[in-house]
Amino acid sequence: MRKIALFFLLAMPFTANAQLSNDDVHKYDHFNQSQYRNEIRIPGFDGYQTLKCDFHIHTVFSDGSVWPSVRVQEAWKEGLDAIAITDHIEYRPHKDIVVSDHNESYNIAKKEGDKLGFMVIKGAEITRSKPLGHLNALFISDANALDVDDPLQAIDIAEAQGAYIIWNHPGWPDNKSTFYPVHGDLIKAGKIDAYEAYNYMESYPLTFDWYAEYGIAPMANTDIHGPIDIDYAYGEGWIRPMTLVFATDRTEAALREALDAKRTLAFFHGTLVGDKEYLSKLVGASLETREVGERLEVTNISDITYKMTKGDDLYIFPAGKTVLIKAPKGTLDVENCFWGNGKKLQYRF
Template sequence: MHNKIIMLIISILAIEGLCAQNVNKINFPRYAENTRMEMRIPNQINGFITLKGDLHTHTYFSDGSVSPDMRVDEAWKTGLDVLAITDHIEYKTNREYITGDENTSYNLAKKRAVERGIILIKGTEITRKQPIYGHFNALFVKDSNKLKVDDPKAAIEAAISQGAFVLWNHPAWAVDTCRIHEFQENLFKNKMIHGIEVFNNTEFYPRALRWAHEKNLTVFSNSDVHTSIYANDGVHGAGCAVTVSYRRPMTIIFAKDRSQASIKEAMFSRRTLAFFDGYLAGDKQLLMDFCLACLSVSQIAQNDTHITYRIDNRYDIPFLLSYGKSKVLLSPNRSLDIKLEKTVDKLKLDLENVFVDEFQTLSMSLSL
């Protein structure tokens, strides 16, 4: 009798819409959320908008293990604005299963990119013996098939004839140090290399940052992701360990607008910064402008001799600050109070996670 009364009550509640959930099946929709992890940085610097990009990724149309659509979805979920799918022309582990058209991965990803609001750059990777020749991404190509030639220099010439931006990938990958070989030196002399990765996947190349300054190259930080960006299974370019808080490597681009023409102009004009694992690298003045835009200063308290200032970091870039005898990690959404004598009008800061040259970090003055 007792059980019948309980069932009657449940039935009445269900009819009245007060108990719509099946008690024997409970859904947890948060596990299937289609949400984007925003990466907050200043929206504008010196009149240019800031865009976040990954210009070196792969799909199963070369030696990756995911579809072009998934690569776009990952870009959207991890806060990117710009993506290039750069499948190898020469190296294809899935050769027996895929089409011979080198434009296929881009063509398949275009619709999803439009739906997600991702700016998709057409690219491909010219992959030759490392390190004698090296690997190069050709960005903004029109037809990747025309780059399928035996001579590596001719392949790069074919890309440039289409107006491509040529990026030297991971200059020290699979070798013990960064070196410029005869082939690359020849490319530099003929102005056939426009940018260089100072960070790739898990590797930072301080020497490449020096070359960027000496040879007027645009700096990049890219994931070179082959499997899922969330995986860490030992495959080159796998992405990240899911057991730690992670931001994918990205290139910060300072463009006039969101058009591909503006992004291309920004790359050729060297208006980029490299961001990786909480570090920044690039041109000193651009880094200084960017960091000053990230940090705000306000006066909190004062007495007859001293003023207390608060430094706020309201963006998602951490800063390892060194001043006087103090060293503080100013994480995103954190603030720091500093008490200074009234006669001090500027605070000298060393940003130890911001690289302006090979093993040289950024020093700047913060106006108070």
């Protein structure tokens, strides 16, 4: 018995919680998967690091089915750097069972975040029909104050708290990504800062031009309601939708500064959408090159596979792998990087 116990001790020296008990009870705490974090490798550039974020998450405190602290554990485990808890203000189907105010889901999540050293941003979803639709207010101080009849007043209250406002799922629920006058007015007034080019399992290609047209930051968020690995069918290499933020540091202040500066890309199922320059720099930081005679050795140090074409030639640079190719001349179309609707990034090695 003692020999077996010793084996576990030697085999699992990295598990802080592994311990010998006695001959009656052997503990196998290393089977607890919650202590292993996946690392998503996406390099930074220009002195920025790439923060992997999900700014749209529900819990049982609105219409989700997951407890707030579990949201943090899911995101930590999957390798994210930050999440926002954004329960609906107006739609709380469990409110007779889960009795609380609008701040409680964040408070619970934040406590867990602090334990793990993980950023949790306070938010809420202002929930109305179109034309206004749904908006997430992030970095707020009191979600209860947003519980008012007039949604434009709710936005003003959030703004007064220093909110960062996201226009959620512009193409939902009517399958039309209509840009209404109210959105134009809000953007002009500086009251919409970002929008979801991707939400949950939907993409809104008409919105891919909005960064260039309106100067609002593109995002991909999960809007997750159920457990993350039940709502999304994970396969090998699958990475949940996320917003990449290029920040000077892994802190809430640096994250906010980067968001205000609109340094984001939407990352959804292997495709990136956003500013041409950020796309180009991210691809450049991901692909390291070395000339080998007439050929080019390309090492993709990121977890994003890039596909490029030139005429009939297809070049694939798989995540985490090195390929040796005939050095391409001129610019290539990057098939999974868009700076507008149908507008592929042009990339030159």
